[in-house]
Every structure is written in C-alpha cells, then in structure tokens.
Amino acid sequence: MAPSRFMQGQGLGPELALPAGARDASPVAARPVALSMRDGGPGWVYAYLAIEIGCQLALLSPELAPARVFFRSAAFGTSLLFLFLTPSTGMRVSHPARLMAGFAVIILSLSAFNPSGGAPLAVVAHWSLYFAVLAPLFWVSRLRLPEETLGRLLVALWIFHTISSGVGLLQVYFPGRFQPALTTFITEKQMLMIRLASGEWVPRPMGLTDTPGGAAASGLFAALLGIGVVLTRPFRFAPAMGFLSMTMGMACLYLSQVRAALVMLGICFVVVVVILGVSGRISRAFWSLSFGVVVVLLGFRLAFDVGGDTVTSRLSSLTQYDPTTVYQNNRGFMLEDAFLNVLPKYPLGAGLGHWGMMNVYFGSPEDYIGAEIQWVGWMLDGGIPLMIVYSVALLTTIYHAVRTSLRGVGGRFGAWAAIIAAYDVGTFALCFSYAPFVGSAGLEFWLLNAVLIQVSRAELSRVAARATPSLVPAQAAPSTP
Numbered sequence: 001m002a003p004s005r006f007m008q009g010q011g012l013g014p015e016l017a018l019p020a021g022a023r024d025a026s027p028v029a030a031r032p033v034a035l036s037m038r039d040g041g042p043g044w045v046y047a048y049l050a051i052e053i054g055c056q057l058a059l060l061s062p063e064l065a066p067a068r069v070f071f072r073s074a075a076f077g078t079s080l081l082f083l084f085l086t087p088s089t090g091m092r093v094s095h096p097a098r099l100m101a102g103f104a105v106i107i108l109s110l111s112a113f114n115p116s117g118g119a120p121l122a123v124v125a126h127w128s129l130y131f132a133v134l135a136p137l138f139w140v141s142r143l144r145l146p147e148e149t150l151g152r153l154l155v156a157l158w159i160f161h162t163i164s165s166g167v168g169l170l171q172v173y174f175p176g177r178f179q180p181a182l183t184t185f186i187t188e189k190q191m192l193m194i195r196l197a198s199g200e201w202v203p204r205p206m207g208l209t210d211t212p213g214g215a216a217a218s219g220l221f222a223a224l225l226g227i228g229v230v231l232t233r234p235f236r237f238a239p240a241m242g243f244l245s246m247t248m249g250m251a252c253l254y255l256s257q258v259r260a261a262l263v264m265l266g267i268c269f270v271v272v273v274v275i276l277g278v279s280g281r282i283s284r285a286f287w288s289l290s291f292g293v294v295v296v297l298l299g300f301r302l303a304f305d306v307g308g309d310t311v312t313s314r315l316s317s318l319t320q321y322d323p324t325t326v327y328q329n330n331r332g333f334m335l336e337d338a339f340l341n342v343l344p345k346y347p348l349g350a351g352l353g354h355w356g357m358m359n360v361y362f363g364s365p366e367d368y369i370g371a372e373i374q375w376v377g378w379m380l381d382g383g384i385p386l387m388i389v390y391s392v393a394l395l396t397t398i399y400h401a402v403r404t405s406l407r408g409v410g411g412r413f414g415a416w417a418a419i420i421a422a423y424d425v426g427t428f429a430l431c432f433s434y435a436p437f438v439g440s441a442g443l444e445f446w447l448l449n450a451v452l453i454q455v456s457r458a459e460l461s462r463v464a465a466r467a468t469p470s471l472v473p474a475q476a477a478p479s480t481p
Helices: 020-025 043-058 062-085 098-111 120-134 136-142 148-173 184-188 215-232 238-256 259-278 282-307 309-319 323-345 356-362 374-407 411-430 440-467
Strands: 193-195 201-203
Touching: 043 062, 043 136, 043 148, 043 440, 062 120, 062 136, 062 440, 098 120, 098 136, 098 374, 120 136, 120 356, 120 440, 136 440, 148 201, 148 215, 148 238, 148 282, 148 411, 148 440, 215 238, 215 259, 215 282, 215 411, 238 259, 238 282, 238 309, 259 282, 259 309, 259 374, 259 411, 282 309, 323 374, 374 411, 374 440, 411 440
Parallel strands: none
Antiparallel strands: 193 201
C-alpha cells in the first residue's frame, strides 16, 4: 500500500542532515534511520501515547473500577519506566529546560526528607509524580525522531480529543445515553451538574473521562489542535474536519463550565495569530482569526440551544467585573494568602505529600494543606527554590518554542510549532488558576515540547542540507569539439 500524503510528511530522518555528496561518499551515513522502538525511533513516543489513552479509556469500564488507582497511575509509571527502557541512539539532544528540570528533581529530593512532610507513602508518591511528569525531557532526548513525528503525534491527540468532545456533546444532547456509570456522589453533588434549557439536570460533559466537566480538556485540545489541522492540511478534507472539531470543542467548553479552560484557549488563540503574523505568514494569521471568530459564535450557538441561560450566566461571570477583580474573587485570593502566609511560614517548603491526589490516596487528612493552584503547590513542595527553578524551566521552554516556530517559517512544521508555543503560553497562564504540573496536563506539556526540540533538529538539518553545497565536486562537462 502506498504511503498516504500525511505519512509522507515533508522531511525524512536525520540522515538527510548531510549534504548529498557526503551521503553518497559514506555508506554509514547512507544507511536509513530505523524507526522501530528497538532502535530508538518514534515508536516509543507513539507507544506512550497509546498507553496513556488506553489507561484513560480503561477508567470508563465498570469491570475495571476496582483498579482505578492503578490505571490513573499507569501513565505516570510508564513515563518513569521509559527512563530505563528507551535505548540511546547516540544522537542525544538536550532540551533547553533539562538543566532546570534536573535542579527541580534535586530540590524535590531534598524536600522529601523534610521532617514536616506528610505520610511516608504520600511523600514517595508525590516525588514520583513530579519526576514522572518531567521524565519525557530525559527519555525523549535519546530518540531519533524524524520531522513527521510531531505532526503524527498531534494529529493522534486531535483525533482522540475530537471524539471525546463529540461524546461530551452527545451526553448533554441525549442525557443518560452516552454516559458511563455515575456514582451517587456525582448525582448528589449539584456543582458537578448543569441545568439544561429543558429544566433537566445532567452531569457536566464527561467525554471519554470519568469526571463531570472532564470533557473541557478535550474541548480545549480539539479547538486548539483543530487550528493546526486547518493550517497544515495533513489529509484530505482537513480544513473541514478541523473546523468541525474546533466548533465541537468550543461547544463542549461552554457546556463544561470550566472558565479557566476557556481563558486558556483564548490566550492560545491570540498567541497563534501573533506568531503567524510576526513570522510573515499573514494569510494564515488572517484565516486563523476568521476561523476563530466563526467557531466561537457557532460553538456558542450549539451550546446555548441545549444549555440555555446556564451557558450565558456562567460566561457573564467572566465579564461582570474587570479581569483583575474576577481573578481575585475566584483564585487570586488563594495566591495572595499563599504569599502572605504560606511562604513566610515555609520559605523552603513544607515537605511533600500535603496536597492533591497523593494526599488523598496515600496520605492522611491531618497532613492536608490546601493548594488548588500550581504556585501554591510549588511553595509547599519546595518553597522559593522550587518556584524559581520550575518557573525558569517553563519560561525557557516557552522562549525556545516561540523561537522554533518563528524559525520554521512555512510548511507543516512551522504551523505545528506555533500551536505548541501557544499551548505553552496558555499552560503557564493556567498555573495561576490550576495545578497542571502534577497531572497528565503537565506530562503532556513536557512530552510535546521534548518532541518539538528533537524534531526541530531534524528540520533545521534538512534546511541546512539544502543550503550546503555538495562535498563531492561535480564532474566537468565534456568539451564540445
């Protein structure tokens, strides 16, 4: 079967980094780069994504409910396992944030011995979670990834989250017909429910998750990656499919009632348009802006048709006051209290195991200290040193993602790099209202950026190969008698 247009991509492996003459002169350089897992190819990245999605889907099965903790932890355990399993290709490329990530692990390791920390098992689990989230920076750097790896990875994510968004909409449009089994806790917790225009109460869209409102993450990815699908056109009818997924994602976000995800998507969208405009891709910036406006309006219409005033009342809370007041009333007071009270009390951290699911699963209520945003979590887990090191790692990552997207002018690679750069900025902003770097959101953040850096080396080498003259002199043309 002939490879599809998408699978052909625009670049091949790192072997094309050499000029044509050098490839001809060196049988070793001419040897094709293996793409299998055994030889350190992109199969490792695809395998990890498959495991992560499989664990997510396993949570929907009632038969597997007793093993919920295992499946929730399996994706993180796999990330740690890949540190020992991934082979080295001899082409190690260090992510610019890798040094800061190493410092963060050292700080967390010292914090694990803090006598004021939580229960021992909670401390170990919390440390392992942090390390698992950062692990892709280390094991992805050993792999040899051709240029098309990035596009295939993002398209696979787009497909999953588009399906999840679609399921989330069906759960609202057809209550009770597309939902997993609901616990009594969910049905009795009104904050996890929404009232439809018909007056019926239903759980917030769950999508392919087991959590009410969980479809918000899928809606965000479907909308953001849908922009990339429209720009890169990796398959036939991609613009239409991308537009459809963006509309479904927006409608799912409105119905999920997760305002932080809406704000994050807005930030991501602005960053994409700015990057495309600054890099000279004016037509792409214009079409992205046009698509975005239509999607926002159409997605709202779909959500309002079924949700009614529930949708408008939730959105109005974002514009009822100025942005500073809105943030202060929702999450800002937590950040303010942390800087005024928590940080002076624990300048070097309170130890691990005090908050989040690690405390719920493995700790005790007596050790619990509330932390709902990432900055407060960093304060508790490592104090000022961890806050500085992790924020520097994030800012470094954002800088290099933006720089890579600007250098990758034209082609699919530049467009996908712009999407990741926008996602990075949005995730950094999310740290002020959520804790993404102690969960799957943080793991995906570091995975995508680690792949971006690896692939960018292949892309830059390919561009350099085009501009470098052949090392083998051309044969002189025969003289004409």
